[in-house]
Amino acid sequence: MTDLPSILIVDDEVRSLESLERILGGQFDVKTAKNVAEASEILENEWIQVILCDQRMPDKTGVEFLTDVRSRWPDIIRMIISGYSDPNDIIEGLNEAGIYQYITKPWHPENLILTLENAVRLYKLQREHELLAIELKMSVSNAESKMSDRRNKLRQEYDFNDGIVRSKNSPMNEICETLRQVAPYDVSVVITGASGTGKELAARALHYGSLRWNKPFVVENCGALPDQLLESELFGHKRGAFTGAVTDHVGLFERADGGTVFLDEIGEVSKAFQVKLLRVLQEGEIRPVGSGKSKKVDVRVIAATNKNLEDEVKEGRFRADLYYRLTGMIIHLPSLKDRAGDIPVLAHALLTNTMKKLGKKVQGLDQEAIECLCDYDWPGNVRELQNEIQHMLVVGEEGKLLGANLISRHILHASPTDEEGHLDNFATLEGTLRERVDALEACIIKETLIRHRWNKSQAAKELGLSRVGLRSKLDRFGLENVKPIRTNRKTATGK
Incomplete structure (x- = not known):
């Protein structure tokens, strides 16, 4: 089996066939036929890229034969070679047989080889175009399928x-x-x-x-x-x-x-x-x-x-x-402040989505963090909550629970109340100056304790207080009995 381009030469003159085969044999895999019957048999059994056919033959003209070839093997590049340059033959060849080129005798070997090489190149381009068209059709089908899948996914989402x-x-x-x-x-x-x-x-x-x-x-x-x-x-x-x-x-x-x-x-x-x-x-x-x-x-x-x-x-x-x-x-x-009961499930859902987006995994949110988030009014609504969850995930330690100490200060400042509600009156920021200052002071103390994971020594040091002074203020504001909420991992992660 040869890798040379295959061409078929059809001519009833034996000398012409031998001459063409001798000249073209080095560049092409040459098949020869003395009549239409032999040519048809070769076409049935061989893979031919180019046909070079004589116009004047006893059984059929070249144009008639190539017209049949066009209907059965349309990909083959068809060419006429003839010693006669009848304009009617040329027009008929172009219209009926769809010939690539009409070559007149005598022909120059180098020109003939160049013409056949161009014909082979055209054949290959046609095949590549067909393959590309098939691939494109498949790509369109795949794209439509993917688009349909994506729309179905969006519909579910x-x-x-x-x-x-x-x-x-x-x-x-x-x-x-x-x-x-x-x-x-x-x-x-x-x-x-x-x-x-x-x-x-x-x-x-x-x-x-x-x-x-x-x-x-x-x-x-x-x-x-x-x-x-x-x-x-x-x-x-x-x-x-x-x-x-x-x-x-x-x-x-x-x-x-x-x-x-x-x-x-x-x-x-x-x-x-x-x-x-x-x-x-x-x-x-x-x-x-x-x-x-x-x-x-x-x-x-x-x-x-x-x-x-x-x-x-x-x-x-x-x-x-x-x-x-x-x-x-x-x-x-x-507004989110009117659907406070949704905050825990929203927070967990937003955390799951943010972990996928950032490629960072944690165990979830602990219960104290959830309660602090629930105490805040969220003037920016779900968008603000989403930003806060993202902030907590970024600054939090991978693989751990996200605690209330990771929550932004302004949110912790806005949530001074505890489980027993001892600071409800302070949180209103109404009343005398002393009451308003007390509310603000209680808020700052609790926020500091949360950030330091309820380590009173560290909180006192940051606030510039002694441990005794801090304990006194905790008693005064009803914070002494407020402990960090401990919960099992299953509850904290919302699973």
Whole structure:
């Protein structure tokens, strides 16, 4: 078996065959046939890359034979070699047989070899193209399969039962049930709540619980961009529409066609842009900046805001018609301080996710840390809790429990109460100056004790007190009997 490119020469003149075989034999694996029947038999049994065929033969013309070859072996490069240069033969060869080249006799050996080498190269390129097309087709299929798997995974991740972490008796249970009921219906929804309460998470839950779940979900923060850029981001623009628009840009509404657009901070958009957004919602079509043509889009719009839109409408800062267009349903998310019972399960869930993200493992959170986290109001809501869990994991020791001593000082300062509630009055920071100073002092002392793992000697040293002086203050503030909570590992990790 040879590695040389294989060519078939078909010619009824024996001398011509011998001459061609002698000249081409060094560069090619040459097969010869004196007629169409022999050529067909060779093609049936051999792998041929190029055919060099005489035009004038007794049984069939070269063009007729190569026309048959084209229908049965279309990959083979077909060439005519002839002593006759009839224009009709050339045209017929090009149209019917799809020949690569028409070579006239007498031919020059070097030119003929070069032509055949180019023909072989073309054959190989065709085969590579076919393989690439097959691979591309498989890649598209694999990509579609992976995309489908990813969307299914996302749908499970944002499921109303598993995606929104909460305790058994959480106030979020009723909200999740509302989300579940609203999700399948193609109505606009406005989600309200303070920053960090999980409005985008709720929006994703609505999307993945809807009939649009296998289509795009795109997000835009409306308060982060001026009108012109926001219009371009949402609706797209044409090249040259404004300074810096060097190419056409497809907007988020068009990208999300068939899916969901989540407009965060909708209360921040200007009244001028509210008019443009209202037109899009009413007409179901967008017009890219700088374009004279509109495009139909089919999207579901979910908006979110930390403002009271009803008040904004009354004050004239938000258009009433846009408000009623957006508020097919209004869903309000409570602040984290109103769902304190969710903090332990949220903290453990956030810790698990953060460990995966940072690649650092710990045993969990101890009970004292959980109670300190529960005592804090979390003005930044879940986002602030997530940041604090990340902080504790970063500064904590790998493989150990995360204790209350790792919690940020401002959080420990805000949680001076103990199990018995002796310091409730101090924590209010109301009353006389003496009472307010006492509340602050008690808070600082307890925070210091927690950071030093209740080592009174170290705490006294940091505070500039003697052990006797510290003990006196502990008695005064009802902290003497407050001990670090010890719990077994199973309870602390929440497993």
